[in-house]
Amino acid sequence: MINEKYIRNYPVPMLFLSLIFLVKSLFLAFYVTPLWAVPDEIGHYSYARDLADGKGVPVLGRGGVIGQDVMGYLEKSNNAKPARNWISQHPPIYYVIASWPLKIGELVTNDNDILWRIPRIISALSGALLLLVLFNTLSVIGLDATKAAAVAASIGFIPMVTNLSSGTSHDVTLFLFCAIAINYFTRYIMDREIRCAYWCALWLSLAAGVKVMTPLALSVPMVAILLLELSLPKRVWLKHAVGISMTAFFVPLMWMIRNAVIFGKFLYTSETDRAVLPIPLNKSLADYIHLNNVFDDFSSRFYGMFLDVTPGSGSLLMEGDAAPRHFTMHMYTLAGFPLVAFSLVVLIASCICIWKMFDLYLKAFRLDDINLEKINLMAWLGSWAIVSLCKRLLLLLTIILSTSVVVLFFNLNAGGILTTAIVSASIFLGFMSLPLVLLINDGRDKLFIYGFIIFMVFGSILLIHVYHTYIILGEVRATQGRYLYPVIPLVLLSASIALIKMRVPSMLINISVVILACSELLAFICQVIPFYNGASS
Amino acid sequence: MSFLRKWGVLGLWLFIFTLLCYMTLWQTLSKKDSRTLLSFPEHAAASEPAGELVSGFKLEQSIDDGLVSDAISSSPYDGGVCADVLLANYYDRVNTGVFSLTLRINNVDKVVLSSAGLVANNAYHRFCFDGLKKSDLLHKKLVIVLQGVDSPPGQAVTAWLDGSSAGAFQHGNALGKSLIFSILVMEPNRYWGSEILLIVLCGLSGVFIFLPLNGKESHR
Known part of the structure; x- marks a missing residue:
């Protein structure tokens, strides 16, 4: 339910950008992304089909199954047994929506190669709408139309978003719903x-x-x-x-x-009844992060994680099964230039946000007119730094470096320098936002800090959850970058507010978008398509 | 000036995008997939060099045509034929002259000449036979021949021999060793159409991002 006054303001190029994303996702869905190659797609599809067939909402472990035909395709066998559908743990809203195109599709064709792909339309539509909603949100905070279109479109240049938009999965629809809420x-x-x-x-x-x-x-x-x-x-x-x-x-x-x-x-x-270790692992959170490259996993899988299936070979033990199934799941995470370019863009945006945070501190404490600069370190640093550009740059560098040193000191470095710097910057921004909650009144400034606070709370809950799973199950699970999608619109909002307030030139935004667009294209042509080509032959 | 400011970013995008397509993507798009018809000998070890491929040098080896024919039957596309041979250039020595690789098919020779200066040290060197299709090899007697043409001694390359298998003959004498090579068929990039479409969509996205909006700014 987007207010009409905002809908009228969608410029034609933004509508075309959304349309292009839709065409791209649909094309990938029907011609490139192999069947069942999106995370948990067999489960998502089976849930939607249960609803399309009028079987009602499946119950986890009690009737919610992945059908014999799907398992037969995967195992290249006519005698494959149905599998327990662990996706039945989710509520039904996405599946109700996805069941409709499937219902219509069943009336038109009985070709499984098409039918199994039909619910993918919902993810593609969700992705296209997501770009429009993000554009609208950025317009609300006052970002001009050209910049808002560029920033919103940049989300569509994340290969993982494109990948999930071309598969039957609830992730992009969830992203859309959270973006509308935001x-x-x-x-x-x-x-x-x-x-x-x-x-x-x-x-x-x-x-x-x-x-x-x-x-x-x-x-x-x-x-x-x-x-x-x-x-x-x-x-x-x-x-x-x-x-x-x-x-x-x-x-x-x-x-x-x-x-x-x-x-x-x-x-x-589906994890509730899973067999836990008799004695939980004796590992601290820092050990867990360090030993398992948790932050690197999150960042690389956020940018691009691709799967492919080789039916009828290998053995894979699925949830709830006693014997292994005969198919192999291949995984590929993007690497090289596209990932580095994306991380650099995120790091530069983080630095701009820290820069904005200096201003906000100075503004917040000066409003009180009680000379708090003398008793608050950040305010003092802010008042010192505002004097000259060089001092401010020095301060920015010091903050990134010192937070990184703290992260390294606590053994939280999980992989690359860029990941460490981004994680350090986000921790810094989250903590520095907290004291400002009661001190600022401007709407945009509030949104700026709320974005980082909510991201910190959300990130902490996710981290604690995956750590707890590791301790009790003894295996690394759920370090998926896509789990961060619900909070991404808020982070994008905060970064955009920094772009407005710091009067970041359009050229920098344009260069970033060009880098992201080219990186995505290179990723698909030089890495993803060869991966699909190689893994399937 | 205002025209440049208005359309400059779009022009810049088109320039950068064209450059990217030309420098990186075109190479990827035009690259053919190779499918192996006869793979390198299993557990092959480059044990000794065959000697310099100077004028008069000749090394022959028969190919198991049964294996090649089986592989040909299982591959649908009738592409061009190439061979990868493990060569060496004597520790990156500057070599000159020409040498050749011949594929003899039922006593009909298909010859590829190669410059010694182009050979990398201890690397597979690819020879592609002009006009030769995969189907031309089906159920035929095949022999591979490596010959020196005009490289002078001290400026010629060599081929590595595998001591764990036999098959190579030099001037009619069995060496008890074999050349390390594979036969490939080149197939077109199957995803060519998809890649072109993705390039077009990416290019269009850039156009719509950088298209001037006639001064239409935010409502706020």
Whole structure:
């Protein structure tokens, strides 16, 4: 439900950019991305087909299965047994949507090669709409149309986003729903229209109806901020606080109640009943990050992780199976120039954000007019640094280096220098944003810091979750960059605010977008397509 | 000046994009996939050099045509035929002159000449036979012949021999060793169309990002 006044402002080039992304995703979906080559695609497809066939919402471990035909294709066998569908752990909103094209497709064709690909249309559409929503959000904060189009389009130049948009997967739809929620969040902070807070809560709730866990990690801090930002008389505040909270948590609450009724546990997932180690691993969080290259895994898989299947060879033990299945899953993560170029663009954006943070500190503490520069280190540094460009550059370098040293000191370095620098910068930005919450009043400045605070909370929850899984199961799981998608629109928003406030020249943004566009093209032509070509032959 | 400011970024994009296509992508697009018809001998070890490929030098080796024919039957595309042979240039010595590789098919010779100066040290050197198709090899008696043409001694390259298998003959004498080589068929890039479409879409994305908006700015 995007307000009409914003829709009218979509320039034609932005609509074309979205259309091009749609064409690209659909083309990849039907002609390039091999069948079942997107993460968990067999499970997502089977869930959608259960709904299309009128079987209702599948229950995890009790009827939710991946059909014999799909398993038969994978195992190159007519006698393949159905497999347990671990994707039945998710709520049904995405699958209800994906079941419709499948239903229509079943009326038109019975060719499995086409039918199995048909639900991919929903991901492609979600990706195209995502670019429009991001553009709209960036316009709301005042980024001019050309820059907003460039920044929004840059998300479409992340190969992993393109890859997921060409497969049956809930990730891009979840990304879209969270982006719409963040659009209303932005408009609430900027315009203070209470209905925007409710729309934000509703879309957060719908996002949690696509996938419960990750959107919840976004909903909790976002709803907390919405409530913090409600400046109303106590009784009215209480009314809206209850209303917003109920709206935001209605769908996940319903899903949890359903879980409690069926399984006896509110948060029941495919991992709940997994065999845990008799004694949890004796590894600290720092050990876990260092030993398993966690940050590098997150960053490289965020940029591009590709899968391919070789049917009928090898053996793979699937969840809930006693015997291995006869197919092989190949994985390839992008490397080389495209990944380095992407990391450099992110690092430069982080530096611009830190630069903006200096200004914000100075502004925040000067507003009080009590000379806090003398007692607050950041404010003192800010007032010292603002004197000259050289001093500011020196300070920026010192901050990046010293945070990196702290990260290295705690043994948190997981791989490349660029990853370490980006992680250091985001930790720095998250922590430095916290004290500013009660000190600034400008809407855009608030959005700037909220983006980093929510990213820090979200990132910490995700990190703790994957660490906990490692400790109790003894294996590294869920270090997937795509799990960060719900919070990416907020980070993009914060970075764009820094671009506006720091008056970053269009040329720098244009160069970054050119680099990202060319990197994606090179990644697909020089790495992804040869991977699909090689792995399948 | 205002025209340049308005259209300059778009022009720059088109220039950079064309340059990228020319420098990197065109090479990738025109690159052919190779499918091996006869692979290198298993556990091959380059044990000794065959000697300098000077004028008069000749090394022959028969090819198991059964293996080649099986591989030909399993591959649908009838592409050109190439051979990779393990050569050496004596520690990056500057060599001159020409040497040849001949594929004898039922006593009909197909010859490829190569310049000694182009041979890298301890690397596979590719010879592609003009006009020879994969189907021309089917069920034929095949012999590979490596010959020196006009390289002078001290300025010629050599070929590595594998001591673990036999098959090579020099001037009719069995050496008890074999050349280290493979026979390949070149196939067109199967994803050529997809790659072209992705290039066009990327180019168009850039055009729409950098297209001037006639001063239309944000509503805020």
